[in-house]
Amino acid sequence: MTDGFTGYTGGGVTRAADEETPQSRRGGSWFDEAAFGLFIHWDHASQQGLEVSWPMVDGVNNPRWRQVVGVDEYRSSAATFDPVEWNAPALARAAREAGMRYAVLTTRHHSGYSMFHTAGSTHSVEHSPYGKDIVREFADAMRAEGLRVGFYYSLSDWTHPDYPAMTDDIKPYAVAKLPKPTPEQWERYITYMRLQLTELLTNYGRIDMLWFDGHWERDLDDWYPDELKTLIHSLQPDILVNDRLPGLGDFETPEQFVPDKPLEARWETCMTMNQNWGYVPDDENYKSVREILQTLVNVVSRRGNLLLNVSPTGSGALPASQQQRLEAFAEWMSVHSESVHGVEPGLEPWQFGGPSTRRGDRIYLHMLAWPLEHLAVRGLPVRRIEKVTLLSTGEDLPFTVPFGVAAMKDADPHGEIRIGTPAAAPDTAVPVIAIDLAPLSAEI
Known part of the structure; x- marks a missing residue:
């Protein structure tokens, strides 16, 4: 897969490299x-x-x-x-x-x-x-x-x-x-x-x-x-x-x-x-x-x-x-x-309820509202998530994968993750959370 995500459609239409647009x-x-x-x-x-x-x-x-x-x-x-x-x-x-x-x-x-x-x-x-x-x-x-x-x-x-x-x-x-x-x-x-x-x-x-x-x-x-x-x-x-x-x-x-x-x-x-x-x-x-x-x-x-x-x-x-x-x-x-610079559109609205962008295997979630308890993000390759980071502080945020998804026998299962966030919103106008994914291996 050229985008590194099996089954991932964030950012809309995928086009051939030589297609005129x-x-x-x-x-x-x-x-x-x-x-x-x-x-x-x-x-x-x-x-x-x-x-x-x-x-x-x-x-x-x-x-x-x-x-x-x-x-x-x-x-x-x-x-x-x-x-x-x-x-x-x-x-x-x-x-x-x-x-x-x-x-x-x-x-x-x-x-x-x-x-x-x-x-x-x-x-x-x-x-x-x-x-x-x-x-x-x-x-x-x-x-x-x-x-x-x-x-x-x-x-x-x-x-x-x-x-x-x-x-x-x-x-x-x-x-x-x-x-x-x-x-x-x-x-x-x-x-x-x-x-x-x-x-x-x-x-x-x-x-x-x-x-x-x-x-x-x-x-x-x-x-x-x-x-x-x-x-x-x-x-x-x-x-x-x-x-x-x-x-x-x-x-x-x-x-x-x-x-x-x-x-x-x-x-x-x-x-x-x-x-x-x-x-x-x-x-x-x-x-x-x-x-x-x-x-x-x-x-x-x-x-x-x-x-x-x-x-x-x-x-x-x-x-x-x-x-x-x-x-x-x-x-x-x-x-x-x-x-925001040199990025592509990120996730679809059903995956995350806000604007998001993507650069390679890093996804950026722009938080227009701060979660009360946790943040759910859907349709991600859950086994390839390496870390989740709050950009303003560099803090690693905990995340969990529901048992049913984690237990799937697919080589590269997609599902929901839940990100634990600080109770108080960061002191920045628009907080950004980054999700880093491991590249899709040749065997998958």
Whole structure:
């Protein structure tokens, strides 16, 4: 048996090594082992405490935190953008220590403000008081810490005159109400978009991921997806592209939720720490460290990644609540990283009532609730269990096998074990129990 477990089906479908699957359509095997990534939503309007882009159209992106400002008011802070507290190396280090293996920056959101130096527009950080290229600082810092580099790029641009630009008289936002460009305008806009993508995929070294958004405002053919795909892969042959321009997707991107079962393709849940993507100072409705880690292990146990967002302030500093969470993730990862990085899905729900992962002959049980007395795990090769360990302390946990299973005459019987656990839950956000199995011998 190639998986080492006779009769063991944890982790779902077993495939032949040479079988073509959605997960193997392109390169990027790093993505399959990454587990955890950093998303950064940020632009000049963070100085005003505004969600990124949406307040300029009427804030419908998040009705519970609806912010509405005039188009000119939103754009006004571009003239004063000077994030002197932006520290890309420190953020990259914090992300690495938190167990993140890649990072994605909003190089240009729907509002059209470019966080990089571009020949296509003066509505960019190059023409701000800050002046420096934030995308370059980001890419260099992340790469220096060993993180893969990704760029978010919105296909829509609510400031470009040929898109055409958003105006107050067409609010509230509705796709059907948006003004349509003339054919000449659209050709100019597509040329501008290709110029910016060429800049992003040429000027910053190897780019591992391109994260599109904003596609819904035009028909698919309007974006010339085949030509766009040719351009992207001519500049960065090994890049992974998300699914938000249909036909280009190497991975799917459920937003703010976790699918209830593994998806067929590569996938990544993107999620905020609080309620907004951008910096909104009144939004202190943060998910707890425990809740975010529970989301992470649920995602990884279904063969996905979690792309977790942070939102720098207008000065470039990370809000304290977000910094504290990154530090807490680092503490948890210092002991438990092996249970989420480079692993496969573990047991089926009937075997263990929680998320689990597996690396070879070691199974990781992520404890979302602590047992009152003991923990039952089913469908294991009981004679090959060598030890059971609590990762946070290294403590060996006692386990027993019911007599009926232990007495079975099968060479490699499968059945239930009961693990004795300490009465009090360990002092960690998500405890992890590891079960080590002896390899299946050649005689079995």
